[in-house]
Amino acid sequence: MRVSEAAGVLQHRQFRWFFASGVTNTLGSMMTPIALAFAVLSVDNSAGALAKVLAVEMTANIVFVLFGGVVSDRLPRRLVLQTCRIAMAIVLGALAALMFTGHATIGWFMLLGGLAGGISAFSMPALQGIVPQLVPEGQLQEANALMSFVRNGSNFLGPALGSALVVAGGPQWAFVIDALTFVASSLLLLPVKLPPPAKGATSFITDLRTGWGEFRSRTWLWVIVLAFSVLNAIQSGTIGVLGPVIAKSHDSLGVRGWGLVLSAEAIGMLLMSLVLLKIRLNRPLLSGMLGVSLLSVTIVLLGVDPVTVPLMAAAVVGGAGIETFGTGWNVAMMQNVPGDVLSRVVSYDMLGSFVAIPVGMVLFGWLATIAPTETVLVGAGIVYAAVALSTLLVPSVRTLRQRSEESATEAALAPTD
Incomplete structure (x- = not known):
């Protein structure tokens, strides 16, 4: 393509x-x-x-x-x-x-x-x-x-x-x-015409319960959200909190070098988004979780040997992996969750994935006061990879395939020309 x-x-x-x-x-x-x-x-x-x-x-x-x-x-x-x-x-x-x-x-x-x-x-x-x-x-x-x-x-x-x-x-x-x-x-957005939402007289609590039912009925969905409650906590604590600390205390990296590392991650994401315009992810969750696990290399390397150029290389790969997951996850959600409850399921995804981010920031700030920062980072990187890859033990995560054919509801989509 x-x-x-x-x-x-x-x-x-x-x-x-x-x-x-x-x-x-x-x-x-x-x-x-x-x-x-x-x-x-x-x-x-x-x-x-x-x-x-x-x-x-x-x-x-x-x-x-x-x-x-x-x-x-x-x-x-x-x-x-x-x-x-x-x-x-x-x-x-x-x-x-x-x-x-x-x-x-x-x-x-x-x-x-x-x-x-x-x-x-x-x-x-x-x-x-x-x-x-x-x-x-x-x-x-x-x-x-x-x-x-x-x-x-x-x-x-x-x-x-x-x-x-x-x-x-x-x-x-x-x-x-x-x-x-x-x-x-x-x-x-004014020219964008969408089908009207489904009408109903249900209560707010009933709507929440319906969304929760759709969320928990899909094992692949709640397993990955649960994993990301841990992964996001680790990423926010290591990259967001300990990264700048390491940068300031190591001449081999420095503040400028850390900025280059973060830019390298953005480059990896940018390049992968171009790749994904050409290559279809047949198994979006399998590809995504393998990809996101690569960020662990950056975390471990930050603890073992914080040198700018190797970290930049690792960050490019990690960014590409993050983008692979992001696109694959969105496609899996949009293809497999009914449209009339999709926003509610997305909100449960956001809640589960984001709620631990502040906790991670505080936790890793505390860990750095009781243990060597390098040790904390290496341990966190290993846990990060283990959590990401453990999701592949769930059959529905490994086997979920992207549907390439147009859905049966295509006729209900907004008109195109």
Whole structure:
């Protein structure tokens, strides 16, 4: 399959508008994380202040994600996504106004960060639920790989562009630009026509139970989510917390070298998203879990011999593995979970996968105080690989195949031309 053929998913008019909306939103948002960090530090130059803001944002996301899943299955998903993007534009506009007027405080950052996290808890389940309504089953991998390519490219370029903008005009201008792109991306969704959601008079609790039933009825699904509650905790604690510590204490790596390692991981993800436009993952979960296990090499190497170039090579491979899993996982979910409950199942996936991230950050920070950091990293890398590969003991994880034929419900998809 040539790239030009794979990108044929763009022949679907509805998906083209959806993709254009996503690209616009991503290009604006790629600068915001680094702008937010510098904005917080300009008010209170301490790691503790930044940690508080980020912790509130993540906590709000975790608390509201199940509500987001129910709402995204009950209401038109396009409307949910548009509302979330307009709400995010308001939050970013408020951040910019506080910075321009000199009234920004850590309290304001925490409040607005919490609002942003809550909004994301609604937008992410809606976003995942829309894609299979726009393209045939046989093109879900191409659609996800194409969106990943844009996202990964932005992750690679975003920090550099965001830093330049912060230096040139201050973080408030990044907030302004991102707010405008959220508005534009919301407007670009107007031509996207989706089938109406299933009508029902069930209660919120009943909807949650239905989603939970769909989630736990698929062994491959809950096994991998359970595994990622551990994997994400390890990754956040090792790469997110101990990585910078090792970088500062080893001249063979250093802060600049650590930045190169993180960029190398983004390059690996970017390159793999291109590969996945050409090569089909016949067994998406098998390929994905084998791929994600490769991140363990980076973690172990960080503890054994933290040298920039070898770590960069390992990070490229690890990034490619992460992207393989991400695309394979999305395809497996979109093909095997009914569309009318997909957002709720996605919300359970997000809750289970993300809830341990703050725990991992705290846990590994504590472990580094009672044991040599190098020993902690090597042990964590071994556990990471063991947990990832142990999922392959489950037959449904090994054997789940991607359906290449168009689904029987293709006729119900939004019209294309």
